[in-house]
Amino acid sequence: MPPIVVVVLVLVVAAIVGALCFYLGGENRKRTAEAKLGSAEEEAKRIVNDAIKAAEQKRKETIIEAKDEAFKLKSEADKEIKDRRAEVSRQERRMDQKEEALDKRTSALERKEEELKRRSETVEARLDELEQLKLRQTEKLETIAGMTKEDARAVLLKQVDDELTHEKAMKISAYQANMKDECDQIARDLVGQAIARCAADATSEATVSVVPLPSDEMKGRIIGREGRNIRALETATGCDLIIDDTPEAITLSSFDQTRREVARMALERLIADGRIHPARIEETVDKCRRELEIQMKREGEKAVMDLGIHSLHPDLVKLIGRLKYRTSFGQNVLNHSIEVAWLAGLMAGELGVNVQMARRAGLLHDIGKALDHEIEGSHVQIGVDICKKYRENPQIVHAVEAHHGDVEPKTTLAFIIMAADAISAARPGARRENMESYIKRLETLEALCNGFEGVESSYAVQAGREVRILVQPDKVSDDQVVLLARNVAKKIESELDYPGQIKVSVIRESRATEYAK
Secondary structure (H helix, E strand, C coil): CCHHHHHHHHHHHHHHHHHHHHHHHHHHHHHHHHHHHHHHHHHHHHHHHHHHHHHHHHHHHHHHHHHHHHHHHHHHHHHHHHHHHHHHHHHHHHHHHHHHHHHHHHHHHHHHHHHHHHHHHHHHHHHHHHHHHHHHHHHHHHHHHCCCHHHHHHHHHHHHHHHHHHHHHHHHHHHHHHHHHHHHHHHHHHHHHHHHCCCCCCCCCCCEEEEECCCCHHHHHHHCHHHHHHHHHHHHHCCEEECCCCCCEEEEECCCHHHHHHHHHHHHHHHHHCCCCHHHHHHHHHHHHHHHHHHHHHHHHHHHHHHCCCCCCHHHHHHHHHHHHCEECCEEHHHHHHHHHHHHHHHHHHHCCCHHHHHHHHHHCCHHHHCCCCCCCCHHHHHHHHHHHCCCCHHHHHHHHHCCCCCCCCCHHHHHHHHHHHHHHHCCCCCCCCHHHHHHHHHHHHHHHHCCCCEEEEEEECCCCEEEEEECCCCCCHHHHHHHHHHHHHHHHHHCCCCCCCEEEEECCCCCCCCCC
8 A cells, every 4th residue: 555545544543533532522521510510409409498497597586586675675664664653653742742831831821911911000000100209299399499390400411511521521631641642652753764764955945046247247238238138038038137236146036936047047148158139038048948848857857766656647747847946935846745755655664555656646746836827726626637637546646635635535645645745844944934924824823712712812832833722710620621622623623724733732720819917
């Protein structure tokens, strides 16, 4: 046989053998799978039967537990019902007992009410008897005393009033003594510290300025031909030029310190320049006036900076600078305002008040004096309007309004400004006043004191800082002296305007004279 045929036969035989093996393997796997499936079904049936049996057993156990729980709840409910019934029974017994007690109390109250009614009737009857007896006794007393009931009441009231007057005087004296000791010491320490820490000049401003001249020949040049130069100067500045026999000096006179300062500056420049004629005079005066405005602003800025005050309106700063050329009773208003600001700040620091606000209020308290010669009204009202215009703090506005007592001070700051203003104005050498107003104030003070009943004479001493009152001893008792001094002080406060304070001394003297023979 050829080799190819052999190979083919071998391949055919191999294929037949492979197919036969595959068929036999498949049959074997089929029988194995069928055997496993049968055993799985039996196992599943067994598991299901076991689960059914276990569920049945669990159901029976659950039913038994539920029955036990229900029985237990029923027992507890029965016990609770029983306890509540017992409690209700106890409450009913208590209510019954309370009702019985209330019935007993009601009966007792009714008996007491009847007894009180009988007693009240008896008391009313006795009161009527006593009233009748009182009337008969009163008639007998009026007959015996020889005076009516109204007269007796008046006598008793007079006695009581005399006794009360004595007691009031004693209490007022004791109260004033205690209060004065405490308040005077505190105020003295506070004001003393403020004054000691604030140094100020005691010089007063005048209404004239003196301009030195290089020689007396300059007087003729200032007067000019037929007086045209001096007339031009007086017209442009609004000041009076006094050229007299004083060697090498010219006096400028004006109540307006601003005009006087402009005239002084202009005159000094004209003298230094040497060219003195009306046109040059007008030009120099205008230039000096503008420079003075700038200088006023610088003075205001310096005052504000020295006091450490911030965020002031620029127009307010200018007005503060204008105070440098304003005087009050000879006292420079800007220096006075700065002094009040320092004093107010020192006192505010001791009293726990805002120091910055106190200094601000002290600096602005007389701001109205910068415009009181241009605007109608008192400097207080002008100052209030200015502060409101520039939106100052309401407390500062109130302090400005109250610093002269125009309105009642309601804040600690207002009282501080009043005290600081009085300290600055009342210290010796700070202010001056003319003789007529001084004498008139003393006469008014004495006349006010003489208007009281029982006053024999009064004397204003110590430049009006004290008034001594002599009373008639037969009309004013020792107790009434205290009340008289208090009434005089109150009337002085309400009717007079004065710086500082006035001491009221009431003097009562009784003398007995006898001669030995």
